[in-house]
Amino acid sequence: MLFSFIFAAFDLNNLLEFNRTLVEQGELWRLFTSQFVHANYAHLGLNCLGIFLIWLLHGEYTSARRYAFNVSVLAVWCGLGVYLFCPSIHIYTGLSALLHGVIIWGAVKDTTLGLKSGYLLFVGVWIKIVMEQINGPDASIGKLINSTVAIDAHLIGAIGGTLLAIPLVVTYLKNKNAT
Incomplete structure (x- = not known):
């Protein structure tokens, strides 16, 4: 959140946002940094609310190191995913794809701890x-953030979070079978 506010x-969007043309010209950092810039302060506020809610749900078993690792991996994953699988997206900003991945990881962590x-x-x-x-992006959210909600990026983030959680499931199953 601190980086996003800074x-x-x-006003670093022009330097950090996902811009397909500039990524293709070699500005690869944008695949990562685009996750941390926003269309406007309403967009940033919604994403910060998401971070806060996820931290309330899963903060007690997510160390700063684990959270930084998950966020970094998911930022790269989401940026690459948008680049490779969403050719119609030319400009992209926001944490929401990454947050979908973080919440999925946390949900899987919950299940491995026995939380229904x-x-x-x-x-x-x-x-x-x-x-x-099926239904497309939420028009009211799009209006609020003055941007199209990138629902395909949400899908990419959720897939990333699911893949990132596989080691949790493997460890859980190994421990369950050992007892």
Whole structure:
């Protein structure tokens, strides 16, 4: 959140946003940094609210190191995913794709700790993703952030979070079978 606020305060979107043309010209950092800049302060505020809610849900078992690792991996994953699989997206900003991945990882972590709410959260996020794919982006959110909601990026983020959680499931199953 701190980086996102700094980037917004100094109006660094032109330097950091995903810009397909500039990425193709070699500005590869944009694949990563685009996750941390926003269309406007409403967009930033919504994403910060998401971070806060995720931290409330999963903060007690997510160390700063683990969170930084997950965020970094998902930032690269989402940037590459948008580049490779969303050719119609020319400009992209925002944490929401990455946040979908973080919340999926947290939901899986919940399940490995025996919390039934993890299953509900995991399924709920995937239902949201499917509904977005069927119905398209939420127009009211798009109006609020003055940008098109990149629902395909949400899908990419959720897939990334699911893949990132595979080691949790493997460890859980190994420990369960050992007892």
